[in-house]
Amino acid sequence: MRDKYPGWYPKSATEASALWDNAIFVPDANVLLHCLRHPAAVREELLRLFDALRGSLWIPYQVGLEFHRNRLDVELGAQDAYEALIKDQEAVLEKARERLRQLRAHPTISVAKELAALDMFAGDFRGRMIAAQAAHPVEEIAAAVARLTQLLDGRIGDKWKPEQLAAVKKEGEDRYSKKVPPGYKDAKKDGGEIDKFGDLIIWKDMIAKAKSDKRPIIFISDDAKEDWWWIHKGRKLGPRPELIEEFRAGSDQDFHIYEFGQFLRFAAERFPEIQAGVDQVEKSxxxxxxxxxxxxxxxxxxxxxxxxxxxxxxxxxxxxxxxxxxxxxxxxxxxxxxxxxxxxxxxxxxxxxxxxxxxxxxxxxxxxxxxxxxxxxxx
CATH class of the missing domain: 1.20.1270 (Substrate Binding Domain Of Dnak; Chain:A; Domain 2)
Structure with a gap:
């Protein structure tokens, strides 16, 4: 019975572990962006992990495209956070100041004292933000992008041709209308085929890669939507059964998916060089x-x-x-x-x-x- 319904049987620990011996590891764009988003120590551990996987690392062209389209938002968003936090904090404190100024009299509250305390807190906070802004690791993050670029050199799929995109758009509209995974949760996305059908393009590329290399695929993604995951009463049991069956039918290979935090724990068991930093990375x-x-x-x-x-x-x-x-x-x-x-x-x-x-x-x-x-x- 299991042979007829392979997707409906979650992998045992032994079965999942066996995949690691021969699998191609495919990080999604949201996973690659973690290398730019976190503090230096965490960033270094993530890059160390990708380096350990280097021999089996590969990404579809679409993943690299999404990484480059979003990385400046991540980088510049972090740089803009300092001024934004200062403005937000000042707006909140100004409301408190105004409330204090409206107190005509109070038996225990000293308006002048409390106003001075708020001013001192605002000044300290602003000073910390300005110091942090001056220490922003622009060069280190640029170096992380360079390391990722080097790690993935020669390990990226081909760009899709216009006729391929037209075909996937037609197929995707039909699949999404029937809620065939993956990608149908992006059906309302604006931005054209690349945004709306990005997950489907990645899916097609992973099937083709598994077929050509005769190796299973382990997909690492923080996309928690139901069009990737088999979710039963709030618990993720693994990939959608339909995905397992379509992947096998198209490539004669197996498919598995991890959230990055979960993948990290299992990777630490195989790669001693990243074990020491796992707790810090997982917390971040x-x-x-x-x-x-x-x-x-x-x-x-x-x-x-x-x-x-x-x-x-x-x-x-x-x-x-x-x-x-x-x-x-x-x-x-x-x-x-x-x-x-x-x-x-x-x-x-x-x-x-x-x-x-x-x-x-x-x-x-x-x-x-x-x-x-x-x-x-x-x-």
């Missing part, structure tokens, strides 16, 4: 993941609030028309009161559904919660 990766999740949640909450405002405006307009409020009108004439009442019911239900979601808490809570994190059960 976890911190980065919490920040990424927090950023994503806040963006989603802001988008939801905007949507709620649109729904409320439409609801209020319909109520005004149905109640005969002066000056109220709808863009469609004549007014279909039955249709308006039906739409009003839909809007009310949709708004009630939004009210049950904890989006506001996302924006109000200063820290993140790791309760949604999932793990794959096998190596």
């Amino acid at each position: 990766l976890q911190d980065d993941e919490r920040a990424r999740r927090r950023q994503s949640e806040v963006a989603e909450a802001i988008e939801t609030r905007a949507k709620v405002r649109e729904l409320e405006d439409e609801r209020d307009q319909i109520v005004a028309v149905l109640s005969g409020a002066p000056g109220a009108s709808m863009p469609v004439a004549p007014v279909d009161r039955v249709a308006l009442r039906t739409r009003l019911g839909e809007l009310t239900a949709e708004l009630e559904a939004h009210q049950q979601r904890p989006d506001d808490a996302v924006l109000a809570t200063p820290g993140g919660d790791d309760s949604s994190a999932t793990e794959e059960r096998t190596p």
Whole structure:
């Protein structure tokens, strides 16, 4: 039975370990970008890992393209953070100052003393940020890019031709409409075929590489979307079963996927030279993941609030028309009161559904919660 449904049986530790002996290791662009995003000690350990894998390292052209398209955002975003943090902190402190200035009298609070304390804190923070900015490792990060470039020299797939991109666009539209993995979670992405069908292009290249080299593929990615992962009740069990079966059918080889933190733990067992730094690297990766999740949640909450405002405006307009409020009108004439009442019911239900979601808490809570994190059960 297992031979007929290979994707539905998560790999045992022994099976996964056996893949490492002959596999081609394919880091995704988000993994390569970790080499630029983290502190020096972590950056060095990540590059040491890639160096240890060098003999079996390979990336599709699309991965390299996404790395280069995003690396300046990572580099310049880190450089811009100093001024942004100073401005954000000053804005918060100014609110506190204004509240203090509005105290006409208070039995225990010394307004002048507290204002001076806020000014001292702001000055200290600004000084630390300016010092950190002056010490920003521009040259070291450039050296990391140079090392990655050297490590991947001769280990990158070919650029797709226009006719290949046209074909994958046609195939991708059909696959995404049927939710065939991978990539369908990017169906709404703007930016053309390269953005929308990037995962599918990477997938096709990995199948072709496995077939030509007659070797299995281990994909390393921090893409946690369901169009790559088999997720059951919040637990990642491995690659989507459909991916395993399509990969075998197209290459006669096996396929496995790791999140980078998980991959790092197993890599440390095989490469003693990176064992000492694993804990530090893993902590930095976890911190980065919490920040990424927090950023994503806040963006989603802001988008939801905007949507709620649109729904409320439409609801209020319909109520005004149905109640005969002066000056109220709808863009469609004549007014279909039955249709308006039906739409009003839909809007009310949709708004009630939004009210049950904890989006506001996302924006109000200063820290993140790791309760949604999932793990794959096998190596």
